[in-house]
Amino acid sequence: MAQIDFKKELETASKSMIMIHDPKLLIKLIVRMIVRKLRVKHAAMVLYESDRDAYVLSISRGEAGVKLPAGYTRFNHESPLIKLFSRKEYKHLTYNRNAIVSEDINRFIWHETVIKNSNGNGHEIRELLHKVNEQMEMLSSVACVPAYYRHTLMVVLLLGEKYDETKFSQEELDFFAALASDAAMAIRNAQLFTHLKAQSERNRKLFLQTINVLGSTIEAKDSYTHGHTERVTQYSLAIARQMVANGSEHFSKSFFENLYIAALLHDIGKIAIPEDILNKPGRLTKEEYVIIQKHPIKGAEIITPLSLSQECYNGILYHHEHFDGKGYPEGLEGENIPVSASIIAVADAYDAMTSERPYRKSLDKSFAIEEIERNISTQFSPLPAQAMLELYEKGEV
Amino acid sequence: MAQIDFKKELETASKSMIMIHDPKLLIKLIVRMIVRKLRVKHAAMVLYESDRDAYVLSISRGEAGVKLPAGYTRFNHESPLIKLFSRKEYKHLTYNRNAIVSEDINRFIWHETVIKNSNGNGHEIRELLHKVNEQMEMLSSVACVPAYYRHTLMVVLLLGEKYDETKFSQEELDFFAALASDAAMAIRNAQLFTHLKAQSERNRKLFLQTINVLGSTIEAKDSYTHGHTERVTQYSLAIARQMVANGSEHFSKSFFENLYIAALLHDIGKIAIPEDILNKPGRLTKEEYVIIQKHPIKGAEIITPLSLSQECYNGILYHHEHFDGKGYPEGLEGENIPVSASIIAVADAYDAMTSERPYRKSLDKSFAIEEIERNISTQFSPLPAQAMLELYEKGEV
Numbered sequence: 001m002a003q004i005d006f007k008k009e010l011e012t013a014s015k016s017m018i019m020i021h022d023p024k025l026l027i028k029l030i031v032r033m034i035v036r037k038l039r040v041k042h043a044a045m046v047l048y049e050s051d052r053d054a055y056v057l058s059i060s061r062g063e064a065g066v067k068l069p070a071g072y073t074r075f076n077h078e079s080p081l082i083k084l085f086s087r088k089e090y091k092h093l094t095y096n097r098n099a100i101v102s103e104d105i106n107r108f109i110w111h112e113t114v115i116k117n118s119n120g121n122g123h124e125i126r127e128l129l130h131k132v133n134e135q136m137e138m139l140s141s142v143a144c145v146p147a148y149y150r151h152t153l154m155v156v157l158l159l160g161e162k163y164d165e166t167k168f169s170q171e172e173l174d175f176f177a178a179l180a181s182d183a184a185m186a187i188r189n190a191q192l193f194t195h196l197k198a199q200s201e202r203n204r205k206l207f208l209q210t211i212n213v214l215g216s217t218i219e220a221k222d223s224y225t226h227g228h229t230e231r232v233t234q235y236s237l238a239i240a241r242q243m244v245a246n247g248s249e250h251f252s253k254s255f256f257e258n259l260y261i262a263a264l265l266h267d268i269g270k271i272a273i274p275e276d277i278l279n280k281p282g283r284l285t286k287e288e289y290v291i292i293q294k295h296p297i298k299g300a301e302i303i304t305p306l307s308l309s310q311e312c313y314n315g316i317l318y319h320h321e322h323f324d325g326k327g328y329p330e331g332l333e334g335e336n337i338p339v340s341a342s343i344i345a346v347a348d349a350y351d352a353m354t355s356e357r358p359y360r361k362s363l364d365k366s367f368a369i370e371e372i373e374r375n376i377s378t379q380f381s382p383l384p385a386q387a388m389l390e391l392y393e394k395g396e397v
Numbered sequence: 398m399a400q401i402d403f404k405k406e407l408e409t410a411s412k413s414m415i416m417i418h419d420p421k422l423l424i425k426l427i428v429r430m431i432v433r434k435l436r437v438k439h440a441a442m443v444l445y446e447s448d449r450d451a452y453v454l455s456i457s458r459g460e461a462g463v464k465l466p467a468g469y470t471r472f473n474h475e476s477p478l479i480k481l482f483s484r485k486e487y488k489h490l491t492y493n494r495n496a497i498v499s500e501d502i503n504r505f506i507w508h509e510t511v512i513k514n515s516n517g518n519g520h521e522i523r524e525l526l527h528k529v530n531e532q533m534e535m536l537s538s539v540a541c542v543p544a545y546y547r548h549t550l551m552v553v554l555l556l557g558e559k560y561d562e563t564k565f566s567q568e569e570l571d572f573f574a575a576l577a578s579d580a581a582m583a584i585r586n587a588q589l590f591t592h593l594k595a596q597s598e599r600n601r602k603l604f605l606q607t608i609n610v611l612g613s614t615i616e617a618k619d620s621y622t623h624g625h626t627e628r629v630t631q632y633s634l635a636i637a638r639q640m641v642a643n644g645s646e647h648f649s650k651s652f653f654e655n656l657y658i659a660a661l662l663h664d665i666g667k668i669a670i671p672e673d674i675l676n677k678p679g680r681l682t683k684e685e686y687v688i689i690q691k692h693p694i695k696g697a698e699i700i701t702p703l704s705l706s707q708e709c710y711n712g713i714l715y716h717h718e719h720f721d722g723k724g725y726p727e728g729l730e731g732e733n734i735p736v737s738a739s740i741i742a743v744a745d746a747y748d749a750m751t752s753e754r755p756y757r758k759s760l761d762k763s764f765a766i767e768e769i770e771r772n773i774s775t776q777f778s779p780l781p782a783q784a785m786l787e788l789y790e791k792g793e794v
Binding site: 018019023024062141186187189191192196197199200202203206207209210211213214216217220221268271272274275276298302303305307 | 416417418582583586589590592593594597598600601603604606607608609611612617618660665667668669671673695699700702703704
């Protein structure tokens with residue numbers, strides 16, 4: 001390994017490291033690089049995990065014989081190698097070499113015994129060094145390189161013998177120290193990224209669950225809509241998927257999320273409609289019907305403070321528009337009806353027909369599907385209605 | 398600047414860079430380090446901003462005379478320096494030096510004119526070099542160093558003269574190139590962090606806003622509670638702040654957030670109570686009162702799918718418990734009533750008294766406060782009730 005190689009390898013490695021935000025992948029790449037490019041028979045990485053306050057053997061690569069079972073081997077703060085690298089009083093043992101190397105250990109022990117003549121903590125140091133030696137043998141390592149992040153031991157790189165069986169030069173050890181140090185930093189960076197990402201996802205999930213609860217509040221009030229919201233949402237998503245499958249639309253991931261939210265909240269405006277009208281068993285009067293028809297507008301008003309996407313807003317506001325322009329609240333026509341609204345309209349009608357209502361029993365699925373087919377291009381937009389028929393034929397609704 | 402210094406400076410700089418996740422701070426630190434430690438009269442950084450698809454002079458440091466107005470100077474893809482560093486056909490002009498240096502430019506122009514004898518794109522190159530020269534003078538720079546991230550020009554480091562007025566050596570330019578390259582990566586990393594953090598905060602805000610909408614749905618139903626939810630929330634937070642101020646409690650930031658959510662949702666269970674009972678103008682019958690008393694339990698049920706914190710859940714479930722054990726739903730007593738619930742209880746009672754109800758007009762604030770004082774240790778827990786009295790005395794409620 002010439003000097004120029006070290007530099008280049010380190011530069012390349014460090015560069016790629018920062019941008020990898022998956023800690024596990026990162027560790028894997030580093031250890032693999034050491035084994036493959038740097039001609040070491042075995043390499044492993046021990047990593048500090050702050051949530052467990054322990055060191056874990058995260059990965060081990062190399063010849064079959066010297067591979068260690070990763071993930072399970074844990075080292076606490078009293079583990080010999082961890083103690084050696086963490087405590088100030090042992091710093092002098094590794095400072096000059098940036099590492100502990102097995103061939104040094106006997107020399108150290110001899111030094112502590114003969115030169116220092118068992119004064120001070122010589123006995124303790126000898127004992128620790130003996131234990132370190134045993135541990136390194138157990139871990140198939142001839143050199144161990146520590147790396148720190150803000151004075152905390154973050155990483156210990158375990159290195160097996162080189163293929164050419166020569167000893168590690170100081171230059172090589174310095175290289176490994178620099179690599180381990182960059183790795184410690186990159187791993188810390190990746191851990192923060194993972195943490196932040198999880199937090200963001202948790203918040204997103206919480207938002208969507210709250211939308212779900214918000215959508216279901218209407219069911220506490222309107223006794224005939226039990227499960228309606230949930231079913232309309234499932235039908236709407238199925239219709240959209242079918243429209244993609246039959247090639248009539250190319251919906252993005254965010255379209256599906258907006259459709260999901262809009263479907264969950266499509267009837268939220270009914271919160272503002274008196275219960276005696278919502279739950280009336282007989283036919284509604286003209287005046288009562290006018291009040292009920294306000295629910296899409298009320299719904300759009302209720303969700304306004306959320307500043308949801310236009311697609312969401314439209315899905316709620318226009319889910320009672322008809323393709324022929326005879327719906328409400330605005331009498332939009334044909335292609336002017338937003339896609340999400342036209343999908344929810346079909347799903348809503350299908351569920352209304354196939355579940356019990358104040359004024360009638362539930363109807364057969366086949367009847368509901370015939371009704372939808374009969375009203376294509378009058379009440380229903382052709383593409384979502386067609387998709388609904390296809391779902392029925394496939395037995396998916 | 399000896400070689401050893403470069404290495405150390407770069408190592409130190411790179412290390413600190415990765416962990417700084419505020420892009421602006423990061424750029425500031427890098428440019429400051431160049432000016433202070435590397436003895437350059439002036440340094441500036443031009444940074445690619447992907448959302449504007451443009452290069453922006455992000456910061457400029459140095460002697461007063463050569464400081465440039467940062468933030469406003471923008472360079473598009475046709476700007477001479479950007480063109481020079483971005484396009485393949487000009488790569489040979491900067492490749493060997495990792496930079497463009499003003500003293501080279503005339504030599505390049507001469508070379509393109511005499512040696513290449515205006516063949517090929519020589520004319521175009523000469524013109525570009527003239528423009529680069531002008532631009533560098535305008536930017537008080539004698540050397541410009543590019544850095545790339547995945548083949549995209551990310552950073553141009555602008556360097557003024559050195560204090561000792563010697564020319565930049567190749568070694569120095571290589572150092573700046575390595576520094577700029579590390580900076581490009583670190584800035585990219587920081588930008589991703591900022592982006593992810595903003596996303597997480599957006600999702601959190603969306604969640605809290607949805608909670609807010611969820612809390613206010615009850616007002617669409619219960620005509621006498623207009624603004625009640627919002628006011629109880631404000632009173633609850635004020636009481637908690639006052640309890641911290643008078644030294645009786647030390648609430649964490651998350652306690653306040655949980656209290657906020659619980660207060661917004663404290664009456665959500667009323668969604669499940671019939672409107673005619675909620676809005677009854679006369680006195681309630683015993684049976685009706687039993688039904689109304691179910692709203693804390695219904696509320697806790699409604700929010701169960703959200704898996705909110707225990708503090709939130711308790712705040713909703715127990716906001717009608719009394720200190721003497723005579724409240725509902727469980728008849729909890731004294732310290733057994735969760736703090737958030739005991740705070741909401743005081744806020745709720747105060748707002749109920751000071752706003753109009755189905756069966757009476759609103760009462761005077763002073764009367765409401767006297768009522769709370771009279772019922773300390775019977776209905777109300779002493780600490781939040783005391784805090785409410787203090788808020789009244791300070792004129793804050």
